[in-house]
Structure formats: structure tokens, C-alpha cells
Amino acid sequence: MKEAKMLRWAVLFLLIVVNASANAQDIGKYFHPVKTNVSNTDQDGFIRRWRLLEPLDKPIRSNAGFTDTYLREVFSKQYFKGQMTAIPRDGQKVKAVHTEMELPSRSFRGPAPTDANGKPLEPKEVTKKETLKWHELESENYNVKLFRFGEAYGNRLYGVLYWAVTLIECDTDMEDVRLAVGSNSASIWWLNGEEVLLMSGDRRMVVDDCVSKRLTLKKGINVLRGSVVNGPGMSDFCVRFLDANGKPLNQLKIK
């Protein structure tokens, strides 16, 4: 009996290891660990080095309600300490505590869930307590596949809120540059603490979908912080800076 139990544990352990290594193999197609202190934007100007937080649980059934007002409410909410100020390190953990309105069913397909009498169920307030880890990664693609990141490191694929941070180091002030972003789905971006882009609506990831007003990348370290929210569908984003002539900046130092 004891041997049988041990065998079960051994099989379970083996399954976990195999599963973990399968995930690791999968994630390798999309990300690899940071190995150097500094990298550059790629030849098309895309920033590939990011600190990504494991996805927060955001029980959204549809992206249809991603209005500016709704998104400002979502993105201005406090989820974890240092959300708008900290420069996270690889492996650093945060405790996220937040309340959400949630339906009993997390289904993303078919009509809204109903009770036994066919009456639509009302969402209820639920307090979420999550411990999430930051990961410092280089993307294998111009677009950062959050869906695959969430699959490897998170425990949910849909109904998610991602946080991303990167650092841009400049030797001199760079005036009249613009931030260009594509994201799936809605997102918000802050440069050095100032909101520079809000991308509302049920968006697909399209290169240069939204472009900021003229900005200045200051000499030294600039902090670019973003958050992407998605209900159903594959989350991802792509980010680059454009110069005054609309050409991508492909030699920016990224830390």
C-alpha cells in the first residue's frame, strides 16, 4: 500500500517535471532570459527587453466595454505596492490585493450565465489576493507575446491584466520623439510617470496603431511602464519609439 502511494507520488512528480519542461520548451520560442546588462532596440526599433509581471486575475468576459472611462478606472486602481514607482527586479514578488466584480461562471463562450429561471446572473464583488512574480525577459519576436508568458508563468490565459516595465538609457536629451504602440487588447503607457498613451476599445496588435504626442527622452534613465488588459483572446503588444521624421529609433539602449 505504501509502495503504491509512493509510486503515485513518483508518477505525479514526473508529470509535473515533464509538464514544466514542456512549458519551458514552449516559452523558449517566445522569450529568453536576460543575459547582459544592456541591450538595444532591434533593427525595426522594437523594444524586446521587458520586466513582466505574472498576470493579475481580471474577470472580464468581453472586451466590448473597454471605453476610456472604464479603462482609466481599471488602470488607476491600486493593485500592488509600488505599482507606479518601483523598478522591479527579476524574481521579485508582489502581493496584489484587489476587488473585482465577478460572475460565477468564467466561460468566455456562449450567452451570459443565467440562474435556473433563465435570469441573467448578477456579478458579485470578490476580493482577489495573489502573489505574483516579476520576470526580466527578452522577447524572441518584435511583439511581446503576453499570452505565452501568461501560459508559462501565470495560471490564467483570459481575463488578465499585465504590467510591463522597461528602462531606456539616453546619452543626451532626445526631443520630438514619439512612442508607438500596438496592443491586444486595450493598454495604457506612462513615460517617466506621465501618461502618454491610452489605447481603448477591443484592439488587435497592429504595429504603430497608436502614436503619442511629441515627447522628450531625457538624458539618463527613462522609465516606460505599461499595462495591458484583455478578456478573451491572445494578449500581446509591440512598442517602439519614432524620431521626428517618423523613423524608428533602432539604436536605443535598453536596460
Place this chain on the structure above:
Amino acid sequence: MKRIFIYAALSISFSTVKAQIGEPFIHDPSTIQECDGKYYTFGTGGGGLISSDGWSWHSGAERPGGGAAPDVLKIGDRYLIAYGATGGGLGGGHNGRILTMWNKTLDPKSPDFKFTEAVEVASTDGNEDCDAIDPGMLLDPTTGRLWLSYGTYFGYIRLVELDPRTGERVKGNEAIDIAIDCEASDLIYRNGWYYLLGTHGTCCDGVNSTYNIVVGRSRKVTGPYIDNVGRDMLQGGGKMVIAAHDRVVGPGHFGRIIEGDGVEKMSCHFEADFDQGGYSTLGIRPLLWKNDWPVAGEAFKEGCYEIESERRGYSLELAVDFTRLETARRWFRRDQNREIKPIEMQKLSDVEGSWPTGRVGVRCNDFMSRPHQRWTIENAGRGGYMGQPYYKIRIEGTNRVLTATAEREVVAETEFTGDDNQLWRIDMLTDGTYRIMPKAVPGTQEKLALVSIGDSSPTLAAFDFQSDNSKWNLKPLK
């Protein structure tokens, strides 16, 4: 009589662009195919629509297998049907499968109507960056090779090659990623360019759906498909072909219809038609080509128009006396006491009494916005053709209708009989001008169009897309 004219005026001023009539309700329609004089399109969930004229549509097409978003292509004397055996879903499973099958006919009442056993030509495992649904097919006219694109928002749109003899996947063929973050793709070829059409935006949200169709193009069928600003469709690029407009929203699932030289149309569904209870409805629009880019033309709206010849720029009019407007002549010299107020346009009642009471010839002349040059174009209520009804063309406020004669000329008769020589087919051409054709010309089977044989002289002759003589501009009048 007066009451009739008031009613007619009201019905025109409040008219909207009608969708196809009948029961044109469908989602994800396949490219429209003609079979034995009828038109067919298949949709998600099995089944589809049939039309005998392209204007009035009813359910009745049959397709086994259920699933999503089929496409149909005629190869030789057979029809190849491709469909997604699964339904896709943004938050659900992505183990997609694309199947193909043949039929000798699309007519379910034909004794030859029998589908072959469906074969799988593409699939996805549920975890890879693709969901094998929404197939679109192209038989490359330059090589005879058969291509199939598929995929949805879950990752990439992919391209595979099929054997046009069997409809099966070419052995050893590897799928190629050609676009990202779109669905309902379709491939077409024109003038040395391959075009990849995809649908962006939100599907399946009724009147709030933002579905829209975009395009990229490539010199090679395998891509890269680049949009008008140089963006690869693998980067989400795409130039708009058709979006929501007026009382229809959410166009998706492009299909190309070539009706003749310079006459092309596109099919799609509208996620919601406000005039059809918000249901998903078959849409058919003119397909224009601007700088080798496809763009949907506007659906023709009933109303009052100047009919201008592309040849010289003269406009169609009744051959009646030009009646001068007698107003004080204004000159351009400075006048300290000049009085500026609007001048009334010439009215029908000012001139109609001087017109002959019977048949009157028509000609082209300088457009002066006079009553004999103002044509009301309205649904004749006598059937239709691909995507539109036949029209009655009459001088505004009268019953003087444009009529094709047995002499292959055009005149204005005083009464509308509803005969085929008074029913006009108006097609927006691929360059944005129009072809105007009578449904029939008495005494001949020839298909003739309204043509400028001289600057001032219209006639009926064979349509030639290469000649401006065959083209007309329809300019709306207040």
C-alpha cells in the same frame, strides 16, 4: 395623379439603401458561386442562401458538416467546398480542422447533388499560434496552383497548397504564416498582385460589432503581404476595404465576384443591418480598384441625378427646347447698390407645357441643372441582378421614362410599362464610373449598354470598359 407624385417624392426622400431582399440572413458567407443559372453562398453552421437573380435571396443551400465559415470554388466542372469543422472561439478550444469536399452541383434538387467524403487539409493542435478555421481559396490563374488560407485571431493566418485535382493537401507542403491578428481571410489575384483580405475588429456583437475588412498585397502568393503604408500583415497591417457605413455595421468575410470586364462586386456579411432588425445579413457591394488597391464602392442610392457622360462631360437630357431663365443680367462690375439674394431655379412647371406630349428623344448637352436634365432613378420593383434591383429612370416629377427601342436607340416614353426595355441595370465599375444597361432591348438578345456615340449623341451599343464612351457619372442633385 398629384397624390401619386407626392408619394413618389416622399418615398425617394426617405429611401435608404436596401440590402438584398427576401431572407438574406447569413453569417460568414462563402464566395458567391453561380451554378446552372442560380447563385449560392454557404454560411456558418451549415446551409446557406440561394438566389435566382442575385438580388432576392432565400435559405435552401445545403452543406453537410456544420462548422464555420466555408468557401466554395469552381474548378473545372466541379465545386470544391472548404470549411472549418470546428467553431473557433477566443476563449475556447483551438483544435481547428479544415476539411474539403466536392460536389458536381450546388443545386440540392439536382440528381447529381452529392458531396464526396470530406478530407482534412489543415489542422491545429489547440496550443500553437493558429486556429484552423475560416478557410479561403484561390486557384492561381497564372500557375493553376490551388492555395488555401485559414486562421483566426488566435495567432497567425496560414497558407497551404492543395491539389486542384483532388482538393487534398499537396504532399509535404508546409504551412506558411502570412498574417496575424485577423480572421476570415481570402486570397485574390489581379494585375500581377496577390491580395490577402482579412477581417479585423470585433465579431459577433450585433449592432456593436466593429468587424471590418482590410487588405495587403504581394507579388508572390506566399507573401509578404504589405499594406499601403509598407506594413506587413504579419505586423497587423492592412488597408481598409470596407467598414461600417450608414445603417449597416460589421462587414466581414470578403468574397470577390467578377461579372465582366470592369464589373466586379464583393460579398460579405454585415454583422447587423439596422433595416433588417439588426440581424446578420448578406451584403453585396461594387468592388473598385484604386491604384491597384481594392475598395468597396457605395451601394447605389435612389434619388435625383445628373447623368454625365465620361466621354465629353455632357449630360443626358430630354431633347426639348432650352428655355432661358429671364432674370436681370448681373455683370461683374462694381455696383455700389448691388442687391444680393438667391435666384430660383427653373421649375418643371415653368417649362413642361412647352414639351411635346408624346415620345421624346434624348441627347447629351451642357448640364445646366434644368428640369429636362434631372433624372429620378428609383427601384422599379421588377426584380434585380447581383446585389441591386432594376431601376426606373425618369425625368424628375414626370412619368417620362428612359426606354430602349428596337432600333437600339434610347428615347423617353411618357408612361412606365414595366417592360424589360424600361428596366435599367446600373453597375458601378471598378474605376468608380457607371455602366447603364437596359434589361433587354426589343428584337435582340444582345446585351447592350448606354453609350456615347458622339459627344451629344447617346445610343445603345456593346459595352467596352476600355472606352470612356461606355461610362457614365451619376451626380446626385438636391
